[in-house]
Amino acid sequence: MRAISVVLAATLALTACGTTNSASSGDCPDNGRVRFGVEPYEAPDKLKPAYEVLAKALTTKLGCEVELQIVDDYAAEVLAMRNGKLDIAQFGPLGYVFASQKAKAEPLASFADGSGKLTSYTAGIWVAKDSPAQKIEDLAGKSLALSSVGSASGDALPRYGLKKHNVADVKLDYAGGHPEAMLALINGKVDAAEINSQQLASAKSAGTFDESKFRQIWKSEPIPNDPITVRGDLDASFKDKVRKALLELGPQDVEKVGAFLDVTPPGPLVEVTNDTYKVLFDLANTLGLKEEDV
Structure with a gap:
């Protein structure tokens, strides 16, 4: 399966808006480009403009061109990261369980409310x-x-x-x-x-x-909101850079995405770890789910 449904090159001039976050192409995993995958939890034509805003803000923070991909489905997103076709990705909580096991996805950040508390849904x-x-x-x-x-x-x-x-x-x-x-x-x-x-x-x-x-x-019971992850086999310094960039995004950068995730009003993203999603690992074990079930 190909995770190619929608591709957006979200580019900004690195010297625009007075940013001091400049980087050479060598600081980015694919010749100055970062490929960002999003699962289709809503119609792609609705998700695209919301994630454009987030991708542009992330481009500025990283100093790398962020290329957005709204993938075909959960399985396609896991496969794309496993095959090195995605560098960062937002997974649904259960999709993340298998992405962590099969694609070395590492959670970095998720969506918080205006008080800075990690949000959940049911x-x-x-x-x-x-x-x-x-x-x-x-x-x-x-x-x-x-x-x-x-x-x-x-x-x-x-x-x-x-x-x-x-x-x-x-x-x-x-x-x-x-x-x-x-x-x-x-x-x-x-x-x-x-x-x-x-x-x-x-x-x-x-x-x-x-x-x-x-x-x-x-x-x-409540489910912690979607994690934004990074591929685990990337350079440690780049992974730290992505984590820092995500946590520095402002509410205005994520509010359009947050509206789809019932995060209103949104706060900045907050850091998450593997332990945040333990309930989903337990669920997968209870149901005996395997990679092919995703």
Whole structure:
């Protein structure tokens, strides 16, 4: 699979805006270029302009041309980093578990609120308001729209919820993304759908989801927000430079991305480590997930 869906060269003159963060091409991993991958957790045409802002700000901080890639899916992003086609990448929390194991991804930073606290989100299962299903156990024999294979909130956690509550005989329908899963429920194509708190906030803001017509019957524990990672086999000094640059970005640099992640108002990014995502490593072990499941 090729992680090539959308490519943006986010360039700024290194001497512009009075920046003192200059660097030669030798300070960057690919002749002055840094390849930044983002998973398609929302429609690419919506993600692109938001990540343009972040990429441009990161270009200025790093002194390297940041090339943005909205990849095809979770698996494509892991594969691209493993094959040396991405230098930094934002993964969903579960995608990060496998990226750390298979692509040497190392977490650097994630999204904080205005008080500087790392943000989180929840997975959820929703039904129509007039559905007879009142709790997750009532989904036995019903159809459930999930996002895409490898999504924490759109796949693994809802399946974990079904397993934990001993719910069998549920028809799982992978819709292709969070918006598509929601749309399947809105259009009456399925009995239930996963809708995470980020997608819920985004859809309500856009006026595409009337919450009064639906009901949530299950919600997960909080999940720490997506990590921005660096490929582990890169030079240690460059990895430190990327960490510093990310942590120096201002709220205005990340607010458009933060809006998709239900981070409003946003603060600067905060540092995260492997331990931050222990709950996702535990989830993968509990479900017996393997790389091919992402």
